[in-house]
């Protein structure tokens with residue numbers, strides 16, 4: 001995010017609108033979600049298809065299975081569609 | 096060193112002397128000879144990088160990327176080429192990329208014409224680019240190093256405009272200041288923000304309503320505040336080369352005691368000066384106010400010079416369809432802002448290469464003898 005201009009300070013160098021890398025992490029887009037996917041880890045075969053297809057990069061797969069980061073998951077349910085063993089299901093998000 | 100050169104080639108020579116790093120040009124009449132000569136210089140190893148592109152949108156986009164890495168960049172175009180760049184020109188200014196471009200002014204379709212008028216840059220006047228209108232090839236050559244200095248210190252892109260054919264294809268004696276002279280005047284470009292893999296940032300960002308206006312306000316203020324630097328840069332360089340072109344924003348040609356004044360831009364001003372000299376020999380008090388910096392517009396200088404004048408004629412080489420022509424509008428705005436009242440007439444001419452001669456200028460001065468405000472094509 002660009003810095004808000006401080007009008008009390010004189011700006012010597014003309015300001016270039018830019019943002020530092022990694023700042024997308026600060027926007028917790030999970031708040032937009034209205035469908036909440038969940039993974040049945042007992043059926044998960046750790047193929048990582050869900051993680052590859054998640055448009056938000058919100059899934060990580062480790063030796064215990066696939067895990068959704070709900071801070072960023074927007075609830076598109078692509079993961080549910082893609083899972084070859086149908087171990088992802090969803091219900092309405094309760095806020 | 097003074098050499099006999101085509102205007103376009105002199106500009107290409109100056110770009111080499113300014114040590115531009117990355118070029119991307121797509122040929123379009125009448126700017127083509129500039130691009131052609133620069134291609135040759137690239138082939139000869141005098142220019143580090145020349146990106147061949149398939150059209151002007153790509154040319155300016157490629158330069159946006161190059162400029163964002165801290166390279167000194169240049170492109171040239173005309174007419175439809177400027178129009179095709181339109182979207183990116185606004186982006187470049189908003190991203191604060193100091194690209195320098197030479198526009199060889201030409202009419203816009205339709206009808207299709209390849210000759211000079213200023214319609215092509217009118218849609219870009221609100222873009223945030225500094226727009227400098229040159230009367231002669233010598234002035235254009237001398238303005239280019241200043242354009243880089245202004246662009247890189249203010250982080251604003253600069254257009255240096257010359258009249259298509261009248262200047263681009265004129266072969267005349269031109270002094271192209273050497274690389275050594277330019278180096279003394281123009282420091283290396285070292286941007287504070289640039290694309291760098293060791294310190295990654297995103298340029299050309301998205302902005303929420305919370306911040307966007309602040310960025311636009313900064314840009315607007317910086318373009319407005321460019322007037323003083325433009326004057327200073329002109330003063331500084333004119334001392335080195337012993338040539339000057341007014342104060343950088345305007346040129347006052349015999350306006351001080353004049354009663355009738357023409358306000359105009361670019362090469363037609365040469366003919367107006369000729370007409371003034373002839374009319375003054377007959378005792379007529381006439382003068383020319385040449386606008387060099389079209390953006391930022393020199394409102395204050397216009398107000399100063401138009402004090403106590405009897406009648407002013409604004410010559411536009413472009414139209415605003417359904418409204419007053421562009422230069423005329425700016426002059427009206429300048430005068431409305433001051434405490435004086437002077438009749439200001441509008442003359443539109445020279446569209447699509449229609450010749451505007453010494454005679455045209457004399458006829459305008461004749462029209463200005465009457466007190467009645469006129470708005471007409473000449």
Ligand code: SF4
Pocket residue numbers: 037053054055056057058059068072073074075076077078079080
């Ligand atoms: S619902 Fe969409 S955003 Fe959420 S984890 Fe699945 S694929 Fe990613």
Ligand code: SF4
Pocket residue numbers: 039043044045046047048049050051061065066082083084085086087088
């Ligand atoms: S696609 Fe299904 S099975 Fe494969 S890792 Fe994801 S949740 Fe597990």
